[in-house]
Amino acid sequence: MRSLADLGMRSRITxxxxxxxxxxxxxxxTDWWWLIGIGAWxxxxxxxxxxxxxx
Numbered sequence: 324m325r326s327l328a329d330l331g332m333r334s335r336i337t338x339x340x341x342x343x344x345x346x347x348x349x350x351x352x353t354d355w356w357w358l359i360g361i362g363a364w365x366x367x368x369x370x371x372x373x374x375x376x377x378x
Contacts, residue, residue: 332372336373340369342362343363343365345362346359346361347359347362347363
């Protein structure tokens with residue numbers, strides 16, 4: 324059984340990854356490099372959070 328804190332952290336990681344995919348996609352479509360950069364940093368943050376808070 325998973326704890327409540329684990330489910331909260333997993334949803335945060337999912338939100339970060341989904342947001343990064345959306346920002347990078349919109350950045351490529353509109354050719355706005357700053358959106359691609361923010362999306363890349365969100366993906367890095369999601370990856371680091373996943374590595375640190377791995378159950």
